[in-house]
Amino acid sequence: MATVALIGNPNTGKSSLFNALCGGQARVGNYPGVTVEHKTGRMRLGSTSHKSIELVDLPGTYSLSARSADEAVSVEVLSGEMPGLARPDAVIVILDATNLERNLYLLSQVLELGLPTLVALNMWDRLESEGIAIDPKSLSHSLGVPVVCTSASKRMGVADLQSALGELLESAESSQSAREQHQPASLASTSFPEPFRRCVDELALWFDSQGCRLPRFQIERLLIDDSQAHSYRVIPKVLTSEVTERISQAREQLASEGVAIPLFETRARYAWIKQRVAGVIERKPRERRASLSDQIDRWLTHRWFGLLFFVVLMFLIFQSITWFASWPMDGIEFATQWIGQRIESMMAPGPLRSLLVDGIIAGVGSVLVFLPQIAILFFFIAILEDSGYMSRAAFMMDKFMSILGMSGKSFLPLMSSFACAIPGIMATRTIENRRDRMVTILIAPLMSCSARWPVYVLMVSAFVPNRSVMGGWIGAQGAVLFAMMALGALVSIPVAWLLQRFVFPGEPSTFIMELSSYKWPSLRVVLMRVWERVLAFLARAGSLILVTSVLIWAAAYFPGDHGPLDIATAKLEAEQAIPDADPEKQQALETQINQLKSEMISQSYLGTAGDWIEPIVRPLGWDGKIGVAVLASFPAREVIVATLGTIYSLGAGQDENSQGLAAQLRSATWPDGRPVYTLATACSIMVFFALCAQCVSTLVTIRRETNSWRWPIFSFVYMTALAYAGAWIVFNLMSFW
Amino acid sequence: MSIPRPTNAVPVEYLAPEAEGLVVDLCGEEKNVHRLEELGIRCGCKIRMLSPGEPCLLAIEGKKMCLRLGASAGILVHPLTP
Numbered sequence A: 001m002a003t004v005a006l007i008g009n010p011n012t013g014k015s016s017l018f019n020a021l022c023g024g025q026a027r028v029g030n031y032p033g034v035t036v037e038h039k040t041g042r043m044r045l046g047s048t049s050h051k052s053i054e055l056v057d058l059p060g061t062y063s064l065s066a067r068s069a070d071e072a073v074s075v076e077v078l079s080g081e082m083p084g085l086a087r088p089d090a091v092i093v094i095l096d097a098t099n100l101e102r103n104l105y106l107l108s109q110v111l112e113l114g115l116p117t118l119v120a121l122n123m124w125d126r127l128e129s130e131g132i133a134i135d136p137k138s139l140s141h142s143l144g145v146p147v148v149c150t151s152a153s154k155r156m157g158v159a160d161l162q163s164a165l166g167e168l169l170e171s172a173e174s175s176q177s178a179r180e181q182h183q184p185a186s187l188a189s190t191s192f193p194e195p196f197r198r199c200v201d202e203l204a205l206w207f208d209s210q211g212c213r214l215p216r217f218q219i220e221r222l223l224i225d226d227s228q229a230h231s232y233r234v235i236p237k238v239l240t241s242e243v244t245e246r247i248s249q250a251r252e253q254l255a256s257e258g259v260a261i262p263l264f265e266t267r268a269r270y271a272w273i274k275q276r277v278a279g280v281i282e283r284k285p286r287e288r289r290a291s292l293s294d295q296i297d298r299w300l301t302h303r304w305f306g307l308l309f310f311v312v313l314m315f316l317i318f319q320s321i322t323w324f325a326s327w328p329m330d331g332i333e334f335a336t337q338w339i340g341q342r343i344e345s346m347m348a349p350g351p352l353r354s355l356l357v358d359g360i361i362a363g364v365g366s367v368l369v370f371l372p373q374i375a376i377l378f379f380f381i382a383i384l385e386d387s388g389y390m391s392r393a394a395f396m397m398d399k400f401m402s403i404l405g406m407s408g409k410s411f412l413p414l415m416s417s418f419a420c421a422i423p424g425i426m427a428t429r430t431i432e433n434r435r436d437r438m439v440t441i442l443i444a445p446l447m448s449c450s451a452r453w454p455v456y457v458l459m460v461s462a463f464v465p466n467r468s469v470m471g472g473w474i475g476a477q478g479a480v481l482f483a484m485m486a487l488g489a490l491v492s493i494p495v496a497w498l499l500q501r502f503v504f505p506g507e508p509s510t511f512i513m514e515l516s517s518y519k520w521p522s523l524r525v526v527l528m529r530v531w532e533r534v535l536a537f538l539a540r541a542g543s544l545i546l547v548t549s550v551l552i553w554a555a556a557y558f559p560g561d562h563g564p565l566d567i568a569t570a571k572l573e574a575e576q577a578i579p580d581a582d583p584e585k586q587q588a589l590e591t592q593i594n595q596l597k598s599e600m601i602s603q604s605y606l607g608t609a610g611d612w613i614e615p616i617v618r619p620l621g622w623d624g625k626i627g628v629a630v631l632a633s634f635p636a637r638e639v640i641v642a643t644l645g646t647i648y649s650l651g652a653g654q655d656e657n658s659q660g661l662a663a664q665l666r667s668a669t670w671p672d673g674r675p676v677y678t679l680a681t682a683c684s685i686m687v688f689f690a691l692c693a694q695c696v697s698t699l700v701t702i703r704r705e706t707n708s709w710r711w712p713i714f715s716f717v718y719m720t721a722l723a724y725a726g727a728w729i730v731f732n733l734m735s736f737w
Numbered sequence B: 001m002s003i004p005r006p007t008n009a010v011p012v013e014y015l016a017p018e019a020e021g022l023v024v025d026l027c028g029e030e031k032n033v034h035r036l037e038e039l040g041i042r043c044g045c046k047i048r049m050l051s052p053g054e055p056c057l058l059a060i061e062g063k064k065m066c067l068r069l070g071a072s073a074g075i076l077v078h079p080l081t082p
């Protein structure tokens, strides 16, 4: 099976093209740095002998001298160093037709890899409005490789691209050892200065004599890039010191011969580009009038107005999530209760019925209720991402982040951590500066991810009065929710400052970023993003949350003889089935059941564990049950809702059982009859969840991205300490007040 | 087009909003200059200032870039009078 890689500058439509070619579901968004790892998909070419092709979508890169971790992925895949992936048999280079010269820079490097290459001239639909005309035939002639015009997002030119790819692979196969021989007519590197080329020849001989064959292109990179660059990673460890020695000698030699490393490279390549595009591209002189996009940018990137716009936008999004989601949420809550009641009416009381109703339905169901919220949140995020606004927000935030010694580049990963910290931490790969990247990774889990929503919404809907202020425009509940969302971000400011001051001292970072063009968000992209997250949420509910719910149920059910409770329940149900039963008898039975229930739960393993934990969590205003539920949610924070659902379903009185979790929480009491949950307790729980590192997958991702266990342990410790302290302060302040 | 003499050159930060300039020199550490050139900011290209300051917003050959280079590199432009 042939492997074909898609490469190009950031935000040129690689992932869109990947999706169009192989029906894949790669993430698409209108800002640079959406894709940060390689993604493979299968594609069929109809008429050729190649039955199926493995297509690889790559992170965007401006050049093959990788400076950031995402660019390194692209270079690794192209040079065949990526574990588990064969070296590509061909490359499709995607060029943004509206910015041809700059995009050709990368192509000039890719051509030197000696792989069969095909050019996709993407964004073809936007050429006319930009006043640019390109003749693809003469471009193809001048570059010496096939050129196909495409509009990936509109799925135009995809069939042409497929047939061109088929032809390319066929001709590559028919000419023996095509990989080595494939060379277009002209390469930029042939115009590199003579001394440099001689130097590369000498080094190539030396590498051969050491039994380490490096392609010419890679030796050139070693000579040109600085020693931090990716190209140094390919050298075998035993040779490293000698190679460094030889290279610095070679550089001195070249400098004395007047070769300016590394700048001669860019000069040579741009000279090559100038020759290639001569007579191929035509630009209509642009009017000097500021375009609509410029005018929008003047406002959206304005020092104060831009910031205000951002905050108001976020606030409106959170408000509307609470508005839009309430109706479907009620629906799901009703459905889960209905299923629970069905099961109760069909089965006699006993452990199995309790497992189904109290364990699985009350546990998983109470998390599923939040599915509409997640879907709506991602709907808005996807619209922001695909409109082009995100890079503007990053630009604006740079002013502020540079005060903390960071840059606007960190903003996009942090923003995406508001959805989920895992893709957020992955997205830090786009940050070149190592210190910036580390600080961003360590504060990303503080951003209020969507798994915190269920906790906040549960607490807010149960304990914050549903009042509206400012003429009904702002709900008190929405405002508290927004405050909780903002809390993590606010706390991350001093944390980031301390980290960059004391843990990672170093050079302040610079900031260079391309802004994407505005466009109307594509419905397909938006819906795909929502769908992807909905599936992820359901998968988690069906695995991790299901398992914890069952475990918590078992801990709260065993040990203990449930015989008397089951008999009493059966009696009550029989009584309720009689049309005009004795209400007093029912009342007595209910009291007996409630008492038995609370006895059973306090005798259970969970009850015992609660007694142990209670002294630790008491200062936060929590009882043992909350303590156990919070402890159980350290693997994944949304589990708290499921565990509370199970605990209170097992322990709840008969009346509240039919009213949902919020009502059950409101009626929970201390042994002396005071309510467990006050506004202060609810806030202390929310603050704890806002700041705590309760997500194993995040910690594992930190481990993978930093290559050390030190940083996940560090994150866990500092965030848990912060969470405890924060919850304590809030509880005490609010109880006092 | 005659190449303007570098003596007229000013750092790009000094361009007024909507003013245009021709890049005449990139200065600073070589690897930073190399990066700028890879990103398409190179001698001979036209820059239009959209929003000055730190960071500033520039239009370079029809694409918008934001930039805060600090002391790491500098872009010298020859202002073009409209």
Ligand SMILES: Nc1nc2c(ncn2[C@@H]2O[C@H](COP(=O)(O)OP(=O)(O)OP(=O)(O)O)[C@@H](O)[C@H]2O)c(=O)[nH]1
Binding pocket: A008, A009, A010, A011, A012, A013, A014, A015, A016, A017, A027, A028, A029, A030, A031, A032, A033, A034, A035, A036, A058, A059, A060, A061, A122, A123, A124, A125, A126, A150, A151, A152, A153, A154, A386, A519, A522, A525
């Ligand atoms: N007008 C137009 N827009 C396009 C075209 N192809 C892609 N886009 C849009 O360009 C944006 C970027 O698309 P992606 O496919 O995410 O780009 P990418 O190259 O994978 O980006 P990175 O992964 O960040 O490097 C999206 O908003 C697309 O909808 C096209 O042919 N025409």
Ligand SMILES: [Mg+2]
Binding pocket: A014, A015, A016, A027, A028, A034, A035, A058, A059, A060
């Ligand atoms: Mg992509």
